[in-house]
Amino acid sequence: MPRVSTDQLAARRQEILDGARTCFARHGYEGATVRRLEQSTGLSRGAIFHYFRDKDALFLALAEQDAERMADVVAADGLVQVMRNLLADPVDERSWLGTRLEVSRRLRTEPEFRERWSAHSAALTRATRARLERQARAGAVRDDVPVAVLAQYLELVMEGLVSHLAMGLSADDLGPVLDLVETAVRR
Amino acid sequence: MPRVSTDQLAARRQEILDGARTCFARHGYEGATVRRLEQSTGLSRGAIFHYFRDKDALFLALAEQDAERMADVVAADGLVQVMRNLLADPVDERSWLGTRLEVSRRLRTEPEFRERWSAHSAALTRATRARLERQARAGAVRDDVPVAVLAQYLELVMEGLVSHLAMGLSADDLGPVLDLVETAVRR
Numbered sequence: 001m002p003r004v005s006t007d008q009l010a011a012r013r014q015e016i017l018d019g020a021r022t023c024f025a026r027h028g029y030e031g032a033t034v035r036r037l038e039q040s041t042g043l044s045r046g047a048i049f050h051y052f053r054d055k056d057a058l059f060l061a062l063a064e065q066d067a068e069r070m071a072d073v074v075a076a077d078g079l080v081q082v083m084r085n086l087l088a089d090p091v092d093e094r095s096w097l098g099t100r101l102e103v104s105r106r107l108r109t110e111p112e113f114r115e116r117w118s119a120h121s122a123a124l125t126r127a128t129r130a131r132l133e134r135q136a137r138a139g140a141v142r143d144d145v146p147v148a149v150l151a152q153y154l155e156l157v158m159e160g161l162v163s164h165l166a167m168g169l170s171a172d173d174l175g176p177v178l179d180l181v182e183t184a185v186r187r
Numbered sequence: 188m189p190r191v192s193t194d195q196l197a198a199r200r201q202e203i204l205d206g207a208r209t210c211f212a213r214h215g216y217e218g219a220t221v222r223r224l225e226q227s228t229g230l231s232r233g234a235i236f237h238y239f240r241d242k243d244a245l246f247l248a249l250a251e252q253d254a255e256r257m258a259d260v261v262a263a264d265g266l267v268q269v270m271r272n273l274l275a276d277p278v279d280e281r282s283w284l285g286t287r288l289e290v291s292r293r294l295r296t297e298p299e300f301r302e303r304w305s306a307h308s309a310a311l312t313r314a315t316r317a318r319l320e321r322q323a324r325a326g327a328v329r330d331d332v333p334v335a336v337l338a339q340y341l342e343l344v345m346e347g348l349v350s351h352l353a354m355g356l357s358a359d360d361l362g363p364v365l366d367l368v369e370t371a372v373r374r
Contacts, residue, residue: 028296098295104288105215108355149363156364160347168295176336177343184371 013051016041020058025096064120071127079128079154080182083161087171097166142187157181200238203228207245212282216289254307258314266315266341267369274358284353329374344368
């Protein structure tokens with residue numbers, strides 16, 4: 001039996017994630033059947049579920065990857081930049097956001113699912129607060145409003161933007177809106 | 188056959204809407220079966236579907252009623268006040284918001300449904316712009332940003348809030364966030 005390196009395992013795992021993301025974006029969460037996941041990843045169900053316990057685990061791994069990427073951008077350039085990047089994303093990336101709407105309902109009704117999901121979104125919240133605190137020390141954000149409120153404000157706008165894009169509504173005119181959001185936080 | 192007055196018809200229609208709202212809030216859109224709608228309205232399916240073509244029509248009539256009520260508040264006190272009212276709503280009202288998440292997915296995938304829905308949300312957009320324009324003439328809002336941008340900004344925050352509440356997330360600390368949103372629009 002050939003030995004498989006850690007790198008190869010990671011590469012295969014990422015290959016599955018990339019195929020699954022396309023599949024979820026195209027068919028929605030419910031519509032991404034095991035058969036379609038096999039087609040879009042080019043792998044058998046046995047191979048897919050060797051890496052991920054079930055479809056939920058696969059979906060949550062994608063959400064986690066999003067959260068990590070966003071947290072990196074937040075650390076470097078702030079949450080408003082994450083939003084600007086979302087606006088600049090091609091429309092098929094937005095289709096992927098659409099699958100989030102399907103799972104939002106489950107957040108409300110399935111406590112276990114909500115717990116797994118919030119572990120992922122917590123990373124983004126932490127990154128947002130940490131950056132705002134750094135910016136506050138540098139005198140770059142307003143000091144008449146607590147950093148915790150500023151962070152919640154940015155996250156609320158982010159929720160609105162994700163919801164807006166996920167519903168397939170137009171994002172053409174939202175650049176100036178994000179400028180306004182940014183100046184509301186700045187000193 | 189007894190003659191039924193317009194008032195009686197309107198009262199019966201409202202009775203169905205009130206029962207249906209409770210039913211959707213409790214069981215979700217999918218879970219609000221015809222049998223459960225009968226139970227919560229105390230009326231037969233024949234009576235219910237005499238007033239509303241189908242479950243979609245019933246749901247959209249509720250969304251329309253929400254939009255009208257909100258448009259009234261917007262006209263009088265602005266969209267931020269609508270958001271403050273949502274925060275003050277009892278939790279079972281928020282359960283009703285949860286059903287919106289179930290239909291958001293359909294907005295993306297069903298053009299006909301999106302069209303019917305947007306006719307309703309357009310009333311809120313119009314009311315928001317009209318109020319901001321009045322406020323702008325009175326010198327109460329900032330004049331360095333076009334009113335159209337301010338309106339989109341408030342609507343984006345509103346989308347975030349609805350999504351946040353609909354997912355059952357905590358709203359305890361959002362008051363100061365809305366204060367910030369309000370000052371960002373004011374002169």
